Amino acid sequence: MDVDPVSSQEPAAETEEKWRAIAAEKKQKQLDSIPKEWLITPPPEDRINVLDVPSECGLLTSREMEITNEVDVAALLAKLASGEWSSVEVTTAFYKRAVIAHQVVNCLTEIFVERALARAAELDEYLKTNGKPIGPLHGLPISLKDQFTMKGLETVMGWVSWIGKVSxxxxxxxxxxxxxxAVPFVRTNVPQTLFWGETHNSVFGRTLNPHNRNLTPGGSSGGEGALIAMRGSPLGVGTDIGGSVRIPAAFCNIYSLRPSYERLPYQGARNTGEGQESISSTIGPMSNSLSGIKVFVKAILDMKPWLKDPLVPKMPWNEPAYQLVEHGNGVGLCFGFMVDDGLFKPQPPLYRAMEMTKKALIAAGHTVIEWEPKKHLEIFINCNSIYFADDGENLRRECEATDEPLLQTMHPEELLVELDDASMPYERHVVRDLGHLTTYELWELHKEKRQLRKEYLDHWMGTVERTGTGRPVDAIICPAAPYPAPLHGHNRNAWYTTIWNALDYTVAVLPVTYVDPKLDVQHPPHKFRNHEDQWIYESYDPSSYEGCPIGLQVVGQRQEEEAVIAIAEIVERALKASPS
Incomplete structure (x- = not known):
C-alpha cells in the first residue's frame, strides 16, 4: 500500500494540520481565481431561497439576464449559430451567473475565466470568417462535474491527495x-468518495440547495444540480452509478438523463473504484430543459465516440427510436406506475406528484397500470455488495496518502464522529457482511446479478398481457427518492434510483411540482416494514419543505436513450396541458 512515510511517523495533530493546510491552500486558490469585480455581497445566512440573487445583486446586465434566463438550449444554440448572440457574451453572462451561484451555494471547483473566454473568442472569429458554426454546440458554455479531466487543470474530485495533480x-x-x-467553462463540486447522495468534501466544503439552503442538492453531481438550478449553466455533465445525476435533478428542479452503460464516452475521466466494471458509472447530461438533454446526447453520438472510447458501442443517434416507432409512434402509450417499491413508502408530496402525472397522462390519451416491483431488495443488496467488494480499500487508500479522514456521514454536526464501520459511507446495513471478497465470491455476485436482470426483463415483457396495446409497458414512472430534498446529512436512501443502475435501464428525470404543506399533509401511520421505512415516515415535516421541488423518473429499457427522451417529452407536455 502506498502510504506517505511522513504520515506514519508524525503525530496525529501534525498530520491533520498538514492535510487541512493543503486543502485550505487549494480553496484559497479557487477564491483567487474569481475576478474581483464579480464578487458580490452575499445574502444573510438565514435566507434560505437564493434563486433570485442573480437578478438582485446588480452584477448582471439586462442583456445578461436575458441570455441566462433562456432555458431552451436549442433556442440558445440557434442565436449563437446566427451570431445574434456571440459566444463571448454568452459565456461571460453564464460565467458571471455561475460565480454568483457559487458565492451563495458553493457549487464550483475549478474556475478558469480567461481560458474559457479565449475559447469563446476563437469560436466567434470562426463564425465571422466562415459564416457557419464549428459544430452542433457552437459557442455554448458547458459545465462539467469534477471528474472530467481537462489538460492543464487539476482534477481533485473531493480528495486532498489529488490536489496538485494536473491533467x-x-x-x-x-x-x-x-x-x-462547446466552451467548457467551470467544473463542479462532488462529495468525497462520490458514493453519497449529497455533496460535501474536505477540500471545497458543502454545496447547498438554492431552493432552500438548509436542504441538500443531492449528489454526487450536486454541484451541477445546484449550479444549473440557479441558471449558472445552460447544460452540464454529471455521472451516475447509483442516482448521481437523477437525485440532484429531482431535488433541484432540473432535467437529467442516466444512459445505459458506455453509451456515452467515459474514457479518460476519473472515478472512484476504477476497475469495477460490473455496474458501470455512466455520463449523464443535466439541464433546465429537455431540449438540452436531447441536444447533448445527439451531438456527442454524432461525433462517433466509439472511435475514441473502446467501450462505447457503435450506436449512432437513432431517429426512428426517438420517433417512438417501436412504441406506437408515441400514441396511446402505457405507463407502469410505481409510487411505492414495497420497501420504503414515500412521503406525501411524492404521492401527489405521481397522482398529478397519472391524471395528466390519462387525459392525454395514454393508459396507466400499476407496476409490481420484482425482487428490488435482492437486486439492491447484490448491487451494493458488488460496489464494495473491496471492503472500502480503494477509499481508504485515497485517504491514507495524506491522512485525510474518510467521511462517514454528511451530517454537519457529525462529520468527524468515529463509526464502527468506515468501509461504506451509507446504507451499510443492507450490504452483505462479506468483508473483502475473493474473486470467486465476486464472480458469484456477477452470476446472481445476471439472473436477477433476466428475471426483471421477463417481468417487464410479461406486462404485454395487461397493457392493452399489444406491447409491454412503454416506460415506468416512479419517484427518484422517497422524499423531497432532505436536510443536510439526511439523504440516506438511494433505493429508487440504484435499482435501475443495477438493471442498466435508461432513465430520465423531469420536474413535476413543489411541496405544498396545505396539500401534502402527513399520511396516517402505516405498518412499518423496517427501521428505514419508519424513519422516512417520522422525519416528514411539510413546513420544512415548502416550495421544495419534486421530480420523477421516467424509466425505459436498456439503450433506449432516444426513446426515453421522447417519452419524457410526452410526459412533460401532458403535465403542462393538465389543469392540475
Missing part, C-alpha cells in the same frame, strides 16, 4: 465537446 490531456468527452464547438 496532461483532455478526457474523451472534453475532446468531443471541443470538436462540437
Amino acid at each position: 496532461e490531456s483532455d478526457c474523451v468527452l472534453v475532446e468531443l465537446l471541443y470538436q462540437c464547438g
